[in-house]
Amino acid sequence: MVGQSKRSPRLIFVGQPRNPDQRFIFAAKLGAIVMDYINSCRLNSRQVRSRGGASRSRFTTAPQILVPNPGGIKALTDLGRACRFRKTTGDFPVPAVVPEMGRWLTFLTNSAEQAGTSMLLAVTELLTEHWATGQSTLEDQNLASVLAWISPPDELTVAQALLDAENSIICPPAGPITSPDFDNHQLHSAIKEFDAARVSGDRLAIDAAEEELHDLIGGQIKPTWRMMWDAIALLRGVSEAPGAAKRFDRDCGSFTNFSDYQESGTALPQRARDHAVGAARRLSQLEQAIENFAAERAFDDPFVLADRRSIGEAFAGIVESAAADRVITSAKNRRIARPLVTIRTLDPTRLPDGTMLISPEMATGHKAVIVSTELDGDTSLVTVEINGGMGRSLTPQPGSVPEVGRRIAYLPDPGWRSTPTFPDPDATPWTHTDTSAPDLDISNSDTANAEVWGNDD
Structure with missing residues (x-):
């Protein structure tokens, strides 16, 4: 079930999941909807300047697709991989929208792995980001139970709402795994009737069987559809x-x-599997994204900053002294402003000397580095050197150096870590290559096009 409005969902289903032709008819229908939405995001653009000063066009919006839970993202990952290698001509042809959708779904699911992006999101993770429940992380993947904790129906207590959430008749699973009871006692017989109608060739019987399947599957999905919009509200x-x-x-x-x-x-589908260098480079990007997002969240939310302070990953306190006029001579024999600021804090300080810092209280561009940390009774005195965001003169700009008596917080700067250097793929050591593995990264690969979506066993 897919759509952009609560009142206009569109249900797409496959009458016989074991039939590859029907599966890719389903993919073509879904692809038309997905690509219409993606193309609508490509209508408006604006000119932006890169760091080098060059101007280029950038779209003013991007897709934002929501699925009920992380399992939905995994299902889209599998669907994208099954579709992006398909041929549109020759053996096993499919409509052009199928591989196009496959490439876009792969792009979106890859982006979902990166912290701080919002192009493909699981609603359960969004909810638990802002509300706490009394259940485990695994249980938080159940949309019905998360909503039962956060916003139970008016006539029910949380406990009663949780009992309903665990009842597959009242709240069918949000997918991609369905209820075994529904599969065995209702869906299986409906599919058998659909198969029998197709064998008979009776158009009226086929239509009746399709309508029965539509009603059965729609009845299972509609509760999740309503809960999705409740969560969005x-x-x-x-x-x-x-x-x-x-x-x-x-x-x-x-x-x-x-x-x-x-x-x-010249676009090609994404690789079926990353080579060693590509995997290492992607892992580095994901790690950097996690660090950047953690710092941004600390800037956005004082409770997140407080959490990091409690475990020694940040600190806050009162400025005890500030040498705003301090000037040093750099290694290049240039005189530069490097004020020293000492902060008294009650927080546990576990950041080593030399750690680069940023502050949510200071202007963008403000940078500092820890010079020393000394214990003073129940408090710590942290001395930092300001090395960014002061302008280019020997006299720092007003407000760029914290004044004595001001309360300020610092946390590690995630941007200072240098980007790792990786070898060229051709220079990868033999210990990190697998020459025996088939190459499924070529769009016209016979193996890729013979591969069917799902398991026919």
Whole structure:
């Protein structure tokens, strides 16, 4: 079930899941809807300047697709992989929208692995980001039970709502795994009737069997559809984080880059599996994204900052002294301003000397580095050297150096870590290559096109 409005869902289903032709008819129908939405995000663009000063076009919006739980993202990953290698001509042809959708789904599911993106999101993770429940992380993947904790129906207590959430008749599973009881006692017999109708060739019988399947599957999915929109209504009541616009702008940039590549005429489907260098590079990017997002969340939410302070990953305190006029001579024999600021804090301080710092209380560009940390009774005196955000003169700009008596917080700067250097793929050591593995990365691979979606056993 897919759609952009609560009142206009569209249900797409496969009468016989073991039939590859029907599966890719389903994929073509879904692909038409997905690509219409993606194309609607490519209607408007604006000019932006890169760091080098060059101007380029960037879309003003990006897709935002919601699924009930992380299992939905995994299902889209599998669907994208099954579709993106398909041929549109020759043996096993499919409509052109099928491989196109497959490439876009792969792009979206890859982006979902990166912290701070919002192009493909699981609603359960969004809800538990803002509300706490009394259940485990695994149980939090059940949309019905999460909503039972957060917003139970008016006439029910939380305990009663949780009992309903565990009842597969009242709240069918949100997928992709379905209820075994429903599969065995209702869906199986309906599919058998559909198969018998197709064998008979009776058009009226086929239509009746399809209508029965439509009603059965729709009845299982509609409760989740309603819960999805209930969750969206709750999330719309959450205030937008200060850094959300900046993160969404990065999404627009990624979306534009991938769209430009798809329109270049030389686009290939994403690899079936990363080579060693590609996997290492992607892992490094994901790790950096996690660190960046953690810092941005600390900037956006004082409770997140407090959590990091409690475990020694950040600190806050009162400025005890400030040598704003301190000037040193650099290694290049240039005189530069490097004020020293000492902060008294009650927080546990576990950051080593030399750690680069940023502060949510200071202007963008403010940078500092820990010079020393000394215990003073129940408190710690942390001395930091300001090395960024002061302007280019020997006299720091007003407000760029914290004054004595001011309360300020610092946390590690995730941007200072240097990007690892990786060898070229051709220079990968033999210990990290597998020459015996078949190459499924070529769009016209016979193996890829003979591969069917799902398991016919």
